[in-house]
Amino acid sequence: MDPDTTLPVLLMAAWLVPLASFVLIVLFGKYMGPRGIGAGYLSVLAIVTSAIFSLIAMFGVWLPNHDFPAAHESEHSSSTHDGAVVSATDESHSKDSHSNNPHPDYYTGDWYSLGEFGTLKLTIGYYIDSLTVAMFCMVSVIASCVHIYALGYMHDELHEQFVDHEVTLSSGEHLHRKGRFYRFFQYLSLFCFSMFGIVIAGNVAMVFVFWELVGICSYFLIGFYIERHSASTAANKAFIVNRIGDFGMLIGMMALWSSVGTFAFGDMKNEKGEVEQGLFSLLRPEESEYQLAPPAGMIAEQKRMFAGDPNASAGDAATPAIDPKRNTQGQWLLFIAGVGIFCGCVGKSAQFPLHVWLPDAMEGPTPVSALVHSATMVAAGVYLVGRFYPCFSPEALLVIAYVGCITLFIAATIAITATDIKRVLAYSTVSQLGYMMLSLGLGGWVAGMFHLITHAFFKGLLFLCSGSVIHAVHTNDMTFMGGLRKKMPITAYTMLVGCLAIIGAGFPLSVYGLSGYYSKDAIIEQAWSFGSVNPQHAILKWAPVAGAFITAFYMFRLWYMTFAGQPSDPHRYDHAHESPRVMTGPLIVLAAFAIGIGWPIFHVNDLLEQGRPVGTLSATHGELLTNLTIPSEHDSHVPLIKIPAGIAAFCTALAGVLLASIIYLWRLLNPDELKESFKPLYGFLWNKWYFDELYNYLFVKPTLIVSHCAAWFDRNIIDSILHTSAAICKACSKVVDALFDQTVVDGTVNTLASGTWGLGLWLRKIQTGSLRQYVMFIVIGTVALFVTISIVQAYFIPTS
Amino acid sequence: MFNFPLANLLSEPVGVAHYVTVGAILFICGALCMATKRNALGVLMGIELVLNGANLNFVAFGSQYLRNDGHSLGLDGQLMALFVIVLAAAEAAVALAIALNFYNNHDSIDVDRADQLRG
Numbered sequence: 001m002d003p004d005t006t007l008p009v010l011l012m013a014a015w016l017v018p019l020a021s022f023v024l025i026v027l028f029g030k031y032m033g034p035r036g037i038g039a040g041y042l043s044v045l046a047i048v049t050s051a052i053f054s055l056i057a058m059f060g061v062w063l064p065n066h067d068f069p070a071a072h073e074s075e076h077s078s079s080t081h082d083g084a085v086v087s088a089t090d091e092s093h094s095k096d097s098h099s100n101n102p103h104p105d106y107y108t109g110d111w112y113s114l115g116e117f118g119t120l121k122l123t124i125g126y127y128i129d130s131l132t133v134a135m136f137c138m139v140s141v142i143a144s145c146v147h148i149y150a151l152g153y154m155h156d157e158l159h160e161q162f163v164d165h166e167v168t169l170s171s172g173e174h175l176h177r178k179g180r181f182y183r184f185f186q187y188l189s190l191f192c193f194s195m196f197g198i199v200i201a202g203n204v205a206m207v208f209v210f211w212e213l214v215g216i217c218s219y220f221l222i223g224f225y226i227e228r229h230s231a232s233t234a235a236n237k238a239f240i241v242n243r244i245g246d247f248g249m250l251i252g253m254m255a256l257w258s259s260v261g262t263f264a265f266g267d268m269k270n271e272k273g274e275v276e277q278g279l280f281s282l283l284r285p286e287e288s289e290y291q292l293a294p295p296a297g298m299i300a301e302q303k304r305m306f307a308g309d310p311n312a313s314a315g316d317a318a319t320p321a322i323d324p325k326r327n328t329q330g331q332w333l334l335f336i337a338g339v340g341i342f343c344g345c346v347g348k349s350a351q352f353p354l355h356v357w358l359p360d361a362m363e364g365p366t367p368v369s370a371l372v373h374s375a376t377m378v379a380a381g382v383y384l385v386g387r388f389y390p391c392f393s394p395e396a397l398l399v400i401a402y403v404g405c406i407t408l409f410i411a412a413t414i415a416i417t418a419t420d421i422k423r424v425l426a427y428s429t430v431s432q433l434g435y436m437m438l439s440l441g442l443g444g445w446v447a448g449m450f451h452l453i454t455h456a457f458f459k460g461l462l463f464l465c466s467g468s469v470i471h472a473v474h475t476n477d478m479t480f481m482g483g484l485r486k487k488m489p490i491t492a493y494t495m496l497v498g499c500l501a502i503i504g505a506g507f508p509l510s511v512y513g514l515s516g517y518y519s520k521d522a523i524i525e526q527a528w529s530f531g532s533v534n535p536q537h538a539i540l541k542w543a544p545v546a547g548a549f550i551t552a553f554y555m556f557r558l559w560y561m562t563f564a565g566q567p568s569d570p571h572r573y574d575h576a577h578e579s580p581r582v583m584t585g586p587l588i589v590l591a592a593f594a595i596g597i598g599w600p601i602f603h604v605n606d607l608l609e610q611g612r613p614v615g616t617l618s619a620t621h622g623e624l625l626t627n628l629t630i631p632s633e634h635d636s637h638v639p640l641i642k643i644p645a646g647i648a649a650f651c652t653a654l655a656g657v658l659l660a661s662i663i664y665l666w667r668l669l670n671p672d673e674l675k676e677s678f679k680p681l682y683g684f685l686w687n688k689w690y691f692d693e694l695y696n697y698l699f700v701k702p703t704l705i706v707s708h709c710a711a712w713f714d715r716n717i718i719d720s721i722l723h724t725s726a727a728i729c730k731a732c733s734k735v736v737d738a739l740f741d742q743t744v745v746d747g748t749v750n751t752l753a754s755g756t757w758g759l760g761l762w763l764r765k766i767q768t769g770s771l772r773q774y775v776m777f778i779v780i781g782t783v784a785l786f787v788t789i790s791i792v793q794a795y796f797i798p799t800s
Numbered sequence: 801m802f803n804f805p806l807a808n809l810l811s812e813p814v815g816v817a818h819y820v821t822v823g824a825i826l827f828i829c830g831a832l833c834m835a836t837k838r839n840a841l842g843v844l845m846g847i848e849l850v851l852n853g854a855n856l857n858f859v860a861f862g863s864q865y866l867r868n869d870g871h872s873l874g875l876d877g878q879l880m881a882l883f884v885i886v887l888a889a890a891e892a893a894v895a896l897a898i899a900l901n902f903y904n905n906h907d908s909i910d911v912d913r914a915d916q917l918r919g
Contacts, residue, residue, distance in 0.1 A: 764919035765919065767917070767919025768915065768918050768919075769914075769915030769917045769918025769919075770911075770915050770918070771843065771911040771912075771914060772836070772837075772838070772843075772911060772912070775831065775835045775843075779831050779835065
């Protein structure tokens with residue numbers, strides 16, 4: 001099969017089927033079977049169809065047409081070049097002294113043009129490389145599992161009368177409302193459609209459209225229990241925080257477009273057959289050996305910004321002296337564009353400082369949490385950083401790395417004290433997303449994307465397990481659980497698999513482990529590789545290791561508190577039961593993926609390597625920060641880094657598990673006593689580093705004060721102006737009424753009427769009713785006519 | 801000398817003008833009759849006179865003896881006259897019925913008393 005034609009068609013089908021399901025459910029959802037149960041089946045059918053199309057695209061089209069590069073591990077040999085460690089990975093690169101990779105195999109084109117405004121082209125297009133195909137498979141498979149699981153989990157919504165126990169009305173009763181089963185699946189379908197749209201998008205504008213669609217879907221789903229106050233505020237919070245990130249993204253888009261002049265990612269042929277270069281080619285031209293080189297438009301734009309002096313502000317805090325050899329032209333604008341785009345990803349992927357929305361998003365039903373936290377919403381941000389990777393300058397990457405580093409540490413520490421089972425998982429998601437961002441920022445593109453995919457599977461699994469537990473005990477609070485592994489073994493052991501996967505369990509220095517073992521170790525290796533060439537950024541080297549320790553601790557704390565030990569609430573324990581097969585089935589499937597997706601025999605790593613963005617293989621040096629070096633990713637595989645990093649990752653994870661076991665399994669230390677002895681720290685973490693309070697005082701309160709002032713101004717100034725002008729208008733119209741309306745207009749009409757009346761009265765007199773008089777009238781009239789015509793003929797019409 | 805249009809009728813051979821003159825006299829008699837008679841039957845007679853005066857004109861203008869063109873059949877005048885006769889008969893029937901009803905209601909056929917439709 002020709003991938004050039006079949007891939008776009010297959011993926012478009014996979015993309016549009018959920019949209020069709022959404023439209024059908026919107027129109028006919030109510031009528032699909034009793035209480036809309038058919039809508040659920042339709043939605044499941046749609047997403048499974050998508051999954052089948054995606055898998056056909058992967059195994060039927062992509063893999064047969066694209067051979068994996070020869071395994072680079074064995075050929076790996078490092079050589080020095082220009083004082084930096086440069087990898088020589090395969091033959092073509094070793095011949096080339098610059099050893100930089102060209103464009104990966106990709107297919108791009110436009111399906112539909114929305115409009116052209118000057119040079120601005122808005123199109124619905126596609127850009128398909130191995131990352132796109134991998135993401136399609138990952139999203140559709142996980143979404144299928146979540147959809148099927150939701151059929152069971154949302155069963156309560158099928159009742160005619162759904163009783164929401166968390167909403168108490170003013171009358172003291174719980175809220176009774178109609179079940180909204182079909183609406184849930186309608187949003188799920190739209191959500192999947194939007195996510196596929198981001199992944200397949202061929203230009204930045206289209207990404208932004210679907211980016212916003214994902215945002216609105218998350219709003220609908222987080223606020224699904226809209227009657228609960230906490231749910232509606234959480235939905236608002238998610239949406240507003242995302243808007244803040246999107247603002248930065250818009251700035252980044254404008255910076256890119258105004259200086260580069262195109263939105264498209266890849267090179268595309270237009271109608272005349274000329275090749276129009278896309279963003280990647282323009283920013284990493286072939287002439288500069290695929291190194292990042294700001295195009296002429298960007299340099300001119302920056303000159304304009306800095307008022308004629310391109311080096312004017314380049315010599316500030318970051319770089320003390322202006323080095324004539326360095327080329328900072330356009331680099332600042334490139335930095336702004338990169339950080340701007342990254343802002344959008346910060347919002348969507350819940351990175352510090354916009355991470356606050358994600359834990360609150362737990363108010364949505366658990367299948368939504370699973371979908372949002374694994375495959376769709378938060379994955380979108382990481383995916384976009386990966387997609388935009390060639391456009392980020394080394395300085396922008398450093399920003400990304402630091403944001404990821406801060407996020408992974410903060411979120412991990414908060415997760416230690418949380419007792420809400422879903423919140424622990426939420427903070428763990430934030431932390432893992434921090435890992436991905438860190439990895440991308442340090443140059444570990446494949447590692448970051450690999451972790452995105454493996455994490456999606458085990459985090460989806462963990463959330464679905466937590467949903468299964470919540471379904472059984474009807475509470476989110478882990479302090480009411482305990483000992484549940486006897487009641488619900490499938491959930492307990494699949495969740496154990498998820499926990500082991502997320503901490504990266506595996507045999508160190510071997511190729512045997514769970515999926516997280518491969519991706520997490522790759523990230524830590526990359527961090528160590530980065531730290532070895534940039535000693536001033538050593539914190540980026542140690543943070544992921546510390547994070548690994550904390551991750552292991554809180555994940556096993558969660559598992560022990562939920563499934564091990566003695567039941568802390570016998571009443572709930574007695575009522576607990578294993579979930580139905582429709583819910584445990586997806587758990588088992590996802591557990592299998594969580595174990596095996598990272599295994600080298602499945603080549604996910606090599607598949608992603610095929611999609612490595614252009615020009616990102618070799619080490620790059622900062623232009624603004626001269627002592628910054630982003631190392632080549634392949635350098636992280638040298639034994640000098642791989643062995644200590646692997647051992648460090650293993651030991652910290654093991655230490656975390658041991659500490660959790662000491663406290664929560666063997667009870668050698670009493671957690672309550674620990675809580676007392678570390679009270680200030682505990683309080684600090686329990687209150688989530690006071691981020692919500694901080695934002696409340698920094699942003700919400702000032703906004704409220706300003707809006708109160710504005711409201712006062714509105715009510716007192718604007719309203720009084722309005723009222724006064726209304727009163728003036730009313731008085732004026734009264735004057736006009738008296739002067740003009742009542743005399744002139746009314747007078748005219750009245751005169752006309754009385755004239756008609758008088759005429760009628762006068763004409764009435766002619767109607768005598770006497771027959772003979774009428775005859776006389778006729779005769780006289782006839783004679784008068786005759787005489788008139790005669791006179792006219794005789795005197796006024798000239799005889800010819 | 802003032803040339804009165806009808807001055808030399810008597811000295812000329814019989815032509816259209818003679819017939820028209822007789823028709824006009826009949827018409828005026830009928831009209832006067834309609835205007836002066838108070839008896840409804842008298843008014844009806846006046847109508848008959850007016851119609852006959854008009855009829856005479858049709859016949860006179862339609863006669864091929866009195867016309868110069870020999871090309872047409874010259875039946876149009878006669879046809880119109882026949883129509884008028886039929887019309888007169890129908891009108892007389894209706895009018896007599898009205899008169900009869902009027903008499904039944906008012907014990908009179910004085911047209912001056914039939915003025916209920918005055919304005």
